[in-house]
Amino acid sequence: MPLISNTQDLAAFCDRLKGETFITVDTEFMREKTYWPVLCLIQVGGTEEARCIDPLAPGIDLAPLYDLMADESILKVFHAARQDLEIFLHESGKLPKPLFDTQVAAMVCGFGDSAGYETLVTKLTKARIDKSMRFTDWSRRPLNDKQVKYALGDVTHLRIVYESLAAMLAQSGRESWLAQEMDILTTPSSYIVEPEEAWLRIKARSRSSKFLGMLRELAAWRERTAQERDLPRNRIIRDEGLLEIAASAPTTPEALSQLRSVSKGMADGSMGQGIIAAVKTAQSLSDRELPQPPKKDDLPQGLGPVVDLLRVLLKMKCEQEGVAQKLVANMSDLELIAADDNAQVAALEGWRRELFGADALRLKHGNLAIALTEDGLGLRMIPLGE
Structure with missing residues (x-):
């Protein structure tokens, strides 16, 4: 059974992969x-x-x-890598590099907003994935042959998926697009939750700085406690x-x-002491130390139709170029572009600007029009006087 369970076999296997x-x-x-x-x-496949x-x-x-994962002469291919990378960073202190994420590559190649592994395997390898082990408890031992065979399928099919997508990227000249996305995925700060920033994930109706200061300290206490006790935040x-x-x-x-939300046992115990300490810390903050409410400006009057036009342009460009819309811009990005030519959004930078952002600004300023094609079955862009 191809299951490695000791250091000697693992070292030998990794040595055999060094020339890949x-x-x-x-x-x-x-x-x-x-x-x-x-x-x-x-699971690792060569x-x-x-x-x-x-x-x-x-x-x-x-x-x-972990040494193999750190070897920059070998490309590491994952599908939907973010959670896997979080694990490697936590366990080894390093992120695998260089990286190729087939889910992101599929979005660049026109397979939709979040192409599933099963879909890619079916389309690119013509194989069928056995779903019977999908919800197995991988922590239970011993693992049986069927579980191991199922797990290996995740890396054996992935070789063909990678080779197909890599060829598509090379043919379309979009390898640099994927490289920009991989730079983001291999940035350690993308996976580190700073306790002092945990409050930003919580939906709060109040925009009072004092309330938000209190929430920030409490959320930081919960984050540190969850990390120390290795428990989910909600626990x-x-x-x-x-x-x-x-x-x-x-x-x-x-x-x-x-x-x-607080039991008497929690209130009287160490958890309660931590909560009260966080409350008192928040109460001692000066106005200058309090957080400012996240900016959420209402869209200026009259820009709603502009956003609608930008959305049409985004859909048209992405369909024409075979790129997932989700990868280029979202509704919030379109609203920011409609309100500000210099909005700090990814859609106005790098390959996204070439694909969509530059034309979005041209459309916004009346230098580009969108019209139906002659057969009425599609859309086309018409340059106007610039």
Whole structure:
């Protein structure tokens, strides 16, 4: 059975892969009950062989694998890599480089906004994926032959998917487009949640700086506690609970225990002490130290139709060029472009500007028109006097 469960076999396998130009990689993990994902299985495929690696095997040292992931002479191919990369960064302190994400490449090549692995395998390899093990518990041991065979399929089919997409990118001249996206994926800060910024993920109705200061301190306390205890944020306390505490600002266990979201046991224990300390910290902040509400300006009157036109242009350009709209711009980007020629959005930078952003500004300023084609079945752009 192609399952590696000791350091010696792992080192030998990694040595055999050192001459590869690319390897395919996938992971299986669990994180329903933890803050950090629990790595349960790693699949790696080369030209001649693919193996599953058991990170839960007693005494196994994954250093040879992490060294392989850090070898920049070998391209690492993933599908929907973000969660896999988060695991490698947490476990080894480094991100695999260089990187090729077939999901992002598929969006660049016109396979839709979030091309699934199964869809790509079916279209590009004509193979069918066995779905029977999709919801298996990868943390349970021992793994059986069927589980291992299923897991290996994630990296064996991926070789053909990669080769097909790489050829499409080369033919279209869009390799640099993907490279820009991979630069973002391989930036460590993309995966690090700073406790002091955790409040930005919580939907708060109040725009009061004092309330937001309270929420910031409470969310930072929860984030640090979740990390230290390796528990999901909601197992510490839910967002609704943080909002309730921020609104009432209790400074004693008695006051804290009166809230619906806090049990008396929590209020009287170490968790309650942490909450109260966060409340008192927030209360001591000066006005200058308080966070400012995130900017959410209403769209200026009259720009609604401009946004609608930009949306039509985006759809037209993406369909013509075979690129997923999601990868180019979203509705918020279109609103910002409609309001400001120098909006800080990705759609006005790099390849996105070439594909859409420059024409979006031309349309906005009356230097470009959109009309029906002569057969009335499509749209075309008409340059106007510039």
